[in-house]
Structure formats: C-alpha cells, structure tokens
Amino acid sequence: MCKKLLKPLQNALIEKHLCVGCTRNLATAKRIGSLSDNRYMVECKCKRRFVYDKELGTFQRATFAEEQQILTQDKPNSILFK
Numbered sequence: 001m002c003k004k005l006l007k008p009l010q011n012a013l014i015e016k017h018l019c020v021g022c023t024r025n026l027a028t029a030k031r032i033g034s035l036s037d038n039r040y041m042v043e044c045k046c047k048r049r050f051v052y053d054k055e056l057g058t059f060q061r062a063t064f065a066e067e068q069q070i071l072t073q074d075k076p077n078s079i080l081f082k
C-alpha cells in the first residue's frame, strides 16, 4: 500500500537528482565506486546508495547486486575464494 504511493514520489525526487530519503542533492553525495566506465555509485549522508549513469545523466536506486559489486571491489580476495 505505502510502496504504491511512495514509488512515484521517489521517482520524482530522483529525477531531480535528490535523495529519496533526505532530499539532499545527490550531486554532493560521496562517490564510493565505479560499476563501469559510464556508471558509478554514490552514497548519500543518510547511507542510501544510488547509481549515476553518465550517458543518461540520471540517478537510480542501487540494486543489491550493484551494492555487492562495489563492496567487493575493495577486497577482491574475499569473493574469489568463496
């Protein structure tokens, strides 16, 4: 129920490059890693993570898989031997 109502609102915020949680401008969010040449992840001060697409010029919420990709970049050995 709540999600149905929140989704359009969150999309509207993201389109304006604002964090869906605290409405800070994502342009000022901390860049925490790259997913590819054209996509990188930022982390807002409220700990929400977003992926910026340079080609499209848009932000979107980071998926679980994308977060894992960034988290494991720092310590590559930990996934290689899982």
Ligand SMILES: [Zn+2]
Binding pocket: 019, 020, 021, 022, 023, 024, 044, 045, 046, 047, 048
């Ligand atoms: Zn935030």
